[in-house]
Amino acid sequence: MDMLIRLYALLPQAPADTGAGVAPAAAPPVPSPIASGLLRAGPGDPPAVTLRKPIGPEHDLIVAWVGREFGPGWASEACVALGNRPVSLFVAVESAPGDRMPATTQAAAPSAATTTEPAARPGPTPALLGFACYDATARGMVGPIGVADAARGRGVGAALLRACLRDMHAAGYAYAVAGGVGAPGFFRRVAGAVEIPDSSPGPYAGMLRHGPD
Numbered sequence: 001m002d003m004l005i006r007l008y009a010l011l012p013q014a015p016a017d018t019g020a021g022v023a024p025a026a027a028p029p030v031p032s033p034i035a036s037g038l039l040r041a042g043p044g045d046p047p048a049v050t051l052r053k054p055i056g057p058e059h060d061l062i063v064a065w066v067g068r069e070f071g072p073g074w075a076s077e078a079c080v081a082l083g084n085r086p087v088s089l090f091v092a093v094e095s096a097p098g099d100r101m102p103a104t105t106q107a108a109a110p111s112a113a114t115t116t117e118p119a120a121r122p123g124p125t126p127a128l129l130g131f132a133c134y135d136a137t138a139r140g141m142v143g144p145i146g147v148a149d150a151a152r153g154r155g156v157g158a159a160l161l162r163a164c165l166r167d168m169h170a171a172g173y174a175y176a177v178a179g180g181v182g183a184p185g186f187f188r189r190v191a192g193a194v195e196i197p198d199s200s201p202g203p204y205a206g207m208l209r210h211g212p213d
């Protein structure tokens with residue numbers, strides 16, 4: 001079953017084109033999910049959760065993670081979204097306190113005063129909590145979207161979906177279609193999505209699928 005989302009009804013209008021050959025304003029930055037109250041804090045200190053688009057060195061890791069967590073079909077769609085320009089995939093990442101660089105490593109790192117390059121400090125390794133993309137199954141379609149089991153129920157999925165919808169609206173879409181929806185209540189709740197009649201199997205009819213070799 002596919003569902004329709006009215007982007008124009010959900011989101012403020014994109015800034016007007018100023019004309020005279022000036023490109024429309026870029027999509028507004030995604031507000032911090034914590035600051036905007038989208039995420040509910042877990043036990044202990046509020047986690048540092050960031051929503052952003054990945055950079056090139058992260059692509060393989062993200063596709064592999066999506067494949068492990070959600071299967072090869074979604075990994076394939078993540079690949080498509082990561083290949084779009086601009087990239088049409090968001091990740092939610094969390095820096096865990098335990099991921100800080102150990103003190104011994106810090107002491108061994110060269111100081112900026114003795115090198116010509118800035119000291120290479122790896123910093124904390126963020127954990128990948130979830131992803132969402134659009135223009136992956138087909139143009140104008142939003143999803144797939146997936147959040148790691150342990151991170152569910154904190155607003156991460158809602159923040160990711162809204163990031164995609166905001167980006168689609170800024171790119172000029174009026175509607176988004178969520179395809180083959182497995183969690184209709186989530187899309188209804190977060191985005192006011194409504195069922196599209198006779199939409200199953202919709203664009204997936206006759207699709208090649210992974211099966212036993």
Ligand SMILES: CC(C)(COP(=O)(O)OP(=O)(O)OC[C@H]1O[C@@H](n2cnc3c(N)ncnc32)[C@H](O)[C@@H]1OP(=O)(O)O)[C@@H](O)C(=O)NCCC(=O)NCCS
Pocket residue numbers: 143144145146147148151152153154155156157158159180181182183184185186189190
């Ligand atoms: C669906 C999914 C992305 C939701 O992510 P999440 O981070 O747990 O969702 P959130 O915490 O942001 O929930 C936002 C709201 O949607 C509701 N919600 C979440 N999952 C829901 C579901 N499966 N059915 C109905 N409502 C749901 C929440 O209760 C919450 O409502 P509230 O604002 O009233 O509290 C996640 O459960 C997931 O990855 N599931 C497996 C993959 C999947 O099914 N993806 C969707 C394919 S169409």
